[in-house]
Amino acid sequence: MISEKLSAPECTKHLMAVRDALDVINGKWKIQIIIALWEGNTRFKDIERRIPKITARMLSKELKDLECHQLVKRTVYDTLPVSVEYTATPHAQTLYPVIEELKKWGNLHRKKILEKQQVPELA
Amino acid sequence: MISEKLSAPECTKHLMAVRDALDVINGKWKIQIIIALWEGNTRFKDIERRIPKITARMLSKELKDLECHQLVKRTVYDTLPVSVEYTATPHAQTLYPVIEELKKWGNLHRKKILEKQQVPELA
DNA sequence: CCGTATCCCGGGGGATACTG
């Protein structure tokens, strides 16, 4: 699978793409927000309520970032008072496999760490 | 694929695993180091040379983290002066699919961003 | 060679108060 070694240029290209990806989804909130958008009601206050501990400041900032990266679409409705909906773009859907792999590995890793935490044996 | 909505508890579980994974591989250097370990010579100085801009301080710190997470094994050889080798553990190999997905998405995303950067049309 | 200790800066991000 990774039996052969990578050449330096190969490795660098490999790495750049990975970094590009991490630059977008890294950080404390981005993924949580994207997952939250797959959950239903997506008005600002709804999202805020759904993500534990996030502040309006951070949510606002992160949503803007995601919009820049074309992962989120912002729609303003002319109600009174105004309501705003954030939706995941089709491009955001392409993140699904990434998030799935992260989830799978997160679970695997948790098991791994816990198994080693076992009491080694009685003395 | 993601047609059905997630229930709140489902979503939370989903999220915890993803966060677990990101906690481990997040940060500026972790992935670069893991990839570097798949490249061959893995003495401290070798790794340092292979990762542009990393400092000894950071490399040292990050290697310790990775060791805690059981992704890296540290071996000291009793030479003079001492030499130390770092190797990726089998558990680190399980990260391969994650990194692959990140790489794929990084490339996809780059294309997406560039295409939208095109001149929209002549006025 | 293989690191660690110290110093220091910038920015990520919380708390709170406020506006349209």
Add this chain to the structure above:
DNA sequence: CAGTATCCCCCGGGATACGG
């Protein structure tokens, strides 16, 4: 409701110097 503005703290991480 949907955010912004301000203040402020903490720590990630660079530079440098040094010890085994």
